[in-house]
Amino acid sequence: EAGVAQSPRYKIIEKRQSVAFWCNPISGHATLYWYQQILGQGPKLLIQFQNNGVVDDSQLPKDRFSAERLKGVDSTLKIQPAKLEDSAVYLCASRGQLQETQYFGPGTRLLVL
Amino acid sequence: DAKTTQPTSMDCAEGRAANLPCNHSTISGNEYVYWYRQIHSQGPQYIIHGLKNNETNEMASLIITEDRKSSTLILPHATLRDTAVYYCIVLNEKLTFGTGTRLTIIP
Numbered sequence: 001e002a003g004v005a006q007s008p009r010y011k012i013i014e015k016r017q018s019v020a021f022w023c024n025p026i027s028g029h030a031t032l033y034w035y036q037q038i039l040g041q042g043p044k045l046l047i048q049f050q051n052n053g054v055v056d057d058s059q060l061p062k063d064r065f066s067a068e069r070l071k072g073v074d075s076t077l078k079i080q081p082a083k084l085e086d087s088a089v090y091l092c093a094s095r096g097q098l099q100e101t102q103y104f105g106p107g108t109r110l111l112v113l
Numbered sequence: 114d115a116k117t118t119q120p121t122s123m124d125c126a127e128g129r130a131a132n133l134p135c136n137h138s139t140i141s142g143n144e145y146v147y148w149y150r151q152i153h154s155q156g157p158q159y160i161i162h163g164l165k166n167n168e169t170n171e172m173a174s175l176i177i178t179e180d181r182k183s184s185t186l187i188l189p190h191a192t193l194r195d196t197a198v199y200y201c202i203v204l205n206e207k208l209t210f211g212t213g214t215r216l217t218i219i220p
Contacts (some may be wrong), residue, residue, distance in 0.1 A: 004156075012184075040212075041210075041212065042210025045207055045208070056207070068144045091156050093156075093157075098144065100204060101147075101159050102208060104149075104158070107155070109154075
């Protein structure tokens with residue numbers, strides 16, 4: 001089966017600009033996650049969706065980050081405006097209904113100049 | 114969340130078994146131990162998970178001590194492609210990644 005797809009793979013922007021990342025989970029997976037991974041650290045959960053509803057967004061910096069999953073399939077993560085410290089890899093993961101295992105996409109590497 | 118402790122880095126000779134330890138002394142009875150790895154510039158890859166019994170799949174074996182306070186991931190015949198950061202995680206509703214073990218396979 002196809003894995004988690006993410007785009008773009010790389011993005012370079014200047015600070016104060018906006019950026020959006022897209023994720024398409026594994027077909028049929030109801031739960032979707034966005035993680036942020038800063039260089040040298042493990043991934044950190046930003047937000048979790050169950051279908052099109054938010055389950056946990058406690059670690060999402062809501063003043064500049066937003067995410068949606070309107071139809072319960074694809075998801076978009078947006079940063080507006082970006083700061084230098086947002087430079088990181090943004091990972092999307094998904095999980096099936098009766099599983100605990102999360103499967104990750106390749107990530108989007110963001111560089112904010 | 115139950116914390117895990119892993120060595121920062123390890124080396125292993127190609128073709129030998131790589132044994133990666135993990136301590137999780139505060140694990141609760143219903144919490145699973147998960148292992149992921151992350152090869153450079155890729156997303157984390159699921160390897161294996163277990164609760165109480167030892168587990169084996171096509172990638173690795175997971176040995177969990179009887180008291181469940183520690184576990185060991187075994188890659189039976191390491192290859193250069195196994196060079197990666199390996200994360201041991203105790204699953205408590207969410208995956209909380211530490212900094213993992215950087216495993217380098219030496220030719």
